[in-house]
Amino acid sequence: AQSVAQPEDQVNVAEGNPLTVKCTYSVSGNPYLFWYVQYPNRGLQFLLKYITGDNLVKGSYGFEAEFNKSQTSFHLKKPSALVSDSALYFCAVRARNTGGFKTIFGAGTRLFVKA
Amino acid sequence: DADVTQTPRNRITKTGKRIMLECSQTKGHDRMYWYRQDPGLGLRLIYYSFDVKDINKGEISDGYSVSRQAQAKFSLSLESAIPNQTALYFCATSDPRGEGSSGDTQYFGPGTRLTVL
Numbered sequence: 001a002q003s004v005a006q007p008e009d010q011v012n013v014a015e016g017n018p019l020t021v022k023c024t025y026s027v028s029g030n031p032y033l034f035w036y037v038q039y040p041n042r043g044l045q046f047l048l049k050y051i052t053g054d055n056l057v058k059g060s061y062g063f064e065a066e067f068n069k070s071q072t073s074f075h076l077k078k079p080s081a082l083v084s085d086s087a088l089y090f091c092a093v094r095a096r097n098t099g100g101f102k103t104i105f106g107a108g109t110r111l112f113v114k115a
Numbered sequence: 116d117a118d119v120t121q122t123p124r125n126r127i128t129k130t131g132k133r134i135m136l137e138c139s140q141t142k143g144h145d146r147m148y149w150y151r152q153d154p155g156l157g158l159r160l161i162y163y164s165f166d167v168k169d170i171n172k173g174e175i176s177d178g179y180s181v182s183r184q185a186q187a188k189f190s191l192s193l194e195s196a197i198p199n200q201t202a203l204y205f206c207a208t209s210d211p212r213g214e215g216s217s218g219d220t221q222y223f224g225p226g227t228r229l230t231v232l
Contacts, residue, residue, distance in 0.1 A: 009155070032219070034220065036221075036223075041225070041226075042225055042226075043119070043205055043207075043223030043224050043225045043226050044158075044205070044207075044221075044223040045223070046220050046221070046222070049220060090157060090158065092221075094219055101219070102160070103160075103219070103221065105150075105157045105158040105159075106157055107155055107156060107157040108155075108157050
């Protein structure tokens with residue numbers, strides 16, 4: 001079955017330290033991979049995506065993610081965390097499905113950045 | 116978020132009532148989606164529509180129905196609400212044109228918090 005896993009419900013990091021939010025996937029074919037962020041009382045906002053090309057993708061707010069095909073991972077990273085990065089982060093994969101494609105979301109990881 | 120709007124933003128209702136959640140978009144996208152968000156479960160797809168004449172069930176469509184009134188409008192109905200439909204509901208849009216570059220990125224509304232008592 002096609003799936004997306006975010007193994008950590010919550011990640012805690014001190015402001016100024018690097019952060020990593022993990023994502024692994026299990027899909028057939030070549031997936032499109034996404035990260036979205038959800039701030040309190042808001043809808044999800046697109047952060048970055050990998051479709052093809054360079055495995056390191058840069059996105060909004062200083063975030064980046066690395067596509068690792070052999071490990072089927074797409075971890076989200078930032079060199080120096082800000083308190084304002086505290087939010088709920090979702091990994092998503094667009095994969096082939098019966099009749100076309102569909103987007104599968106992970107369960108989400110809550111990031112807390114402490115001042 | 117202003118490109119995709121949802122009404123109402125909050126709704127409390129009773130078991131057995133019929134509820135309609137509305138979504139409008141000004142992005143000009145053909146594709147629209149309805150998701151529900153529950154803690155620890157992420158987003159689950161209820162229904163999606165790739166154009167006005169195309170409606171498809173998602174993974175959790177039981178107890179829900181939809182209507183695509185126009186390219187810009189996609190409504191979700193709960194025919195007879197039950198307490199386990201208490202959740203946060205999101206509408207989203209995407210544009211398949213230039214899919215190779217957009218990857219079918221989705222754009223979300225602000226959500227509707229529904230409570231069924």
